[in-house]
Amino acid sequence: EVQLVESGGGLVQTGGSLRLSCAASGFTFDRYAIGWFRQAPGKEREGISCISNADGTVYYPDSMKGRFTISSDNAKNTVYLQIDSLKPEDTAVYYCAARPRQCGSNSYYYTARAWWDYWGQGTQVTVSS
Numbered sequence: 001e002v003q004l005v006e007s008g009g010g011l012v013q014t015g016g017s018l019r020l021s022c023a024a025s026g027f028t029f030d031r032y033a034i035g036w037f038r039q040a041p042g043k044e045r046e047g048i049s050c051i052s053n054a055d056g057t058v059y060y061p062d063s064m065k066g067r068f069t070i071s072s073d074n075a076k077n078t079v080y081l082q083i084d085s086l087k088p089e090d091t092a093v094y095y096c097a098a099r100p101r102q103c104g105s106n107s108y109y110y111t112a113r114a115w116w117d118y119w120g121q122g123t124q125v126t127v128s129s
Contacts, residue, residue, distance in 0.1 A: 002026040002118045004096050009123030012086055020081040020123060022096030030054055033103045034079040035110055036070060038092035038125075045095070047111025050103035051079060061107040086127045093122040 008020040022034060030053045039045040049070040050059045058070050069082040079096060097116035109115050 002098065004098055004118055004120035006094060006096055006120045006123040009094060009125045011126045011128060014087060014127055014129050016086050016127075017082065017084045018086065018125060020083070020094055020096075020125075022079045022081075022120060024077045024079070024096075024098060027098065027100070029077045030074055032098050032100050033110070034070075034072065035097045035099075035103070035116060036068075036079075036081045037095045037097060037113070038090075039095070039122075040089075040092040043092075045113050047107070047113075048094075049081065050110040052102035053079075054102055057103065059103045059105060059107065059110060061111050083125070086125075088127045088129045091125060091127050093124050095122045096120045 003025045005023045033052050035050040036048040037045050048064045048068050051070045051072050067084045072079045098118040099116050103110045
């Protein structure tokens with residue numbers, strides 16, 4: 001059974017940093033892409049980044065470049081999302097997702113919620129002003 005478990009969220013002040021974790025199990029990790037998304041109240045779920053675990057290639061849509069860094073520890077079957085210079089508008093539930101393919105360079109696909117096969121339950125990030 002595929003499982004994705006996010007952790008690392010919490011309450012942080014504006015300007016702070018967080019590192020979120022996505023622990024994966026139940027599949028061959030290095031054959032999958034892992035993505036990070038977020039969903040703020042009343043808004044659509046938006047894609048932040050994608051990593052192809054086969055070769056470590058990372059992708060960010062233009063709107064997310066700069067403060068987000070995705071990385072992977074294949075030995076631990078865990079993907080991380082570092083978020084720096086946090087802003088109140090970063091407040092959202094952050095999700096990771098998995099798909100048995102590589103990301104590809106076209107953000108149209110890897111930022112699409114329907115492109116992904118498996119989802120975690122999410123971790124709440126709240127940024128206070």
